[in-house]
Amino acid sequence: MLNQNPKLDLMFQALADPTRRAMIDRLSRGPASVSELAKPFDMSLPAVVQHLQALEASGLVSSQKVGRVRTCQIEPEALSQAEQWLNERRTLWVKRLDRLGEYLAATEDEEEGK
Amino acid sequence: MLNQNPKLDLMFQALADPTRRAMIDRLSRGPASVSELAKPFDMSLPAVVQHLQALEASGLVSSQKVGRVRTCQIEPEALSQAEQWLNERRTLWVKRLDRLGEYLAATEDEEEGK
DNA sequence: TTGTTACTTAATTTCATGCTTAACCAAAAT
DNA sequence: ATTTTGGTTAAGCATGAAATTAAGTAACAA
Numbered sequence: 001m002l003n004q005n006p007k008l009d010l011m012f013q014a015l016a017d018p019t020r021r022a023m024i025d026r027l028s029r030g031p032a033s034v035s036e037l038a039k040p041f042d043m044s045l046p047a048v049v050q051h052l053q054a055l056e057a058s059g060l061v062s063s064q065k066v067g068r069v070r071t072c073q074i075e076p077e078a079l080s081q082a083e084q085w086l087n088e089r090r091t092l093w094v095k096r097l098d099r100l101g102e103y104l105a106a107t108e109d110e111e112e113g114k
Numbered sequence: 115m116l117n118q119n120p121k122l123d124l125m126f127q128a129l130a131d132p133t134r135r136a137m138i139d140r141l142s143r144g145p146a147s148v149s150e151l152a153k154p155f156d157m158s159l160p161a162v163v164q165h166l167q168a169l170e171a172s173g174l175v176s177s178q179k180v181g182r183v184r185t186c187q188i189e190p191e192a193l194s195q196a197e198q199w200l201n202e203r204r205t206l207w208v209k210r211l212d213r214l215g216e217y218l219a220a221t222e223d224e225e226e227g228k
Numbered sequence: 229t230t231g232t233t234a235c236t237t238a239a240t241t242t243c244a245t246g247c248t249t250a251a252c253c254a255a256a257a258t
Numbered sequence: 259a260t261t262t263t264g265g266t267t268a269a270g271c272a273t274g275a276a277a278t279t280a281a282g283t284a285a286c287a288a
Binding site: 004005006008009012013015016017018021024025027028029030073074076079080082083085086087088089090092093094096 | 123135193200203
Binding site for chain 2: 246248254
């Protein structure tokens with residue numbers, strides 16, 4: 001079938017979870033360690049790390065370990081890809097609506113011209 | 115802490131499936147009936163309808179039934195909401211990076227001035 | 229060197245998702 | 259009136275995702 005883009009699957013899947021969106025929200029304000037990221041959540045650390053793995057697998061977040069601390073940050077380019085997918089479809093639709101509107105306006109003018 | 119916006123859960127969840135994205139892609143080119151939407155997929159009709167229900171539950175797609183034909187279309191406002199969520203976080207991050215860049219440039223100037 | 233911090237890995241349980249077939253309904257067509 | 263078309267409902271099944279606890283490792287601190 002059309003449009004096999006498995007990276008988008010992983011991105012939107014990652015974004016579907018409120019915990020993971022909250023993590024992205026936190027990271028949009030600056031980098032954070034795993035335990036900083038975990039702090040707001042009432043959830044075990046391994047659970048948080050699994051969410052983080054989903055975010056990294058999707059490419060939305062990256063991380064490096066220095067000493068024993070893993071620091072995470074947003075990958076804006078990946079966010080942008082998801083954003084663009086949505087934007088392209090939406091504007092296609094909207095432009096179609098615009099053309100339809102113009103057509104209707106034109107045919108109304110014809111009616112008036114009779 | 116959690117779940118400020120459950121509608122976003124449903125939207126991103128809906129977008130995570132390639133079949134459903136292909137449906138949105140199709141609908142971005144204009145409205146379609148259920149069986150038109152189903153045609154490209156090697157999948158039973160009930161399966162297609164279930165995907166459609168996920169799209170409608172999320173608000174990304176709406177439909178009306180006339181006679182025995184259900185016609186579906188995109189809800190651009192919903193697409194836009196998902197788009198905005200991504201855009202806000204990304205631009206927050208990017209602006210932060212810009213400020214950091216300016217700061218670094220400024221401290222380098224100081225070094226040079228010594 | 230001993231303990232604490234900051235994760236990491238593994239095993240398990242529970243619940244949701246995506247798909248199927250079968251049966252059903254109601255509008256159109258013949 | 260009967261059949262076909264377009265869609266709906268229901269039940270069941272296989273898979274995968276989200277969480278848990280328990281146990282382990284490696285860095286750093288006392």
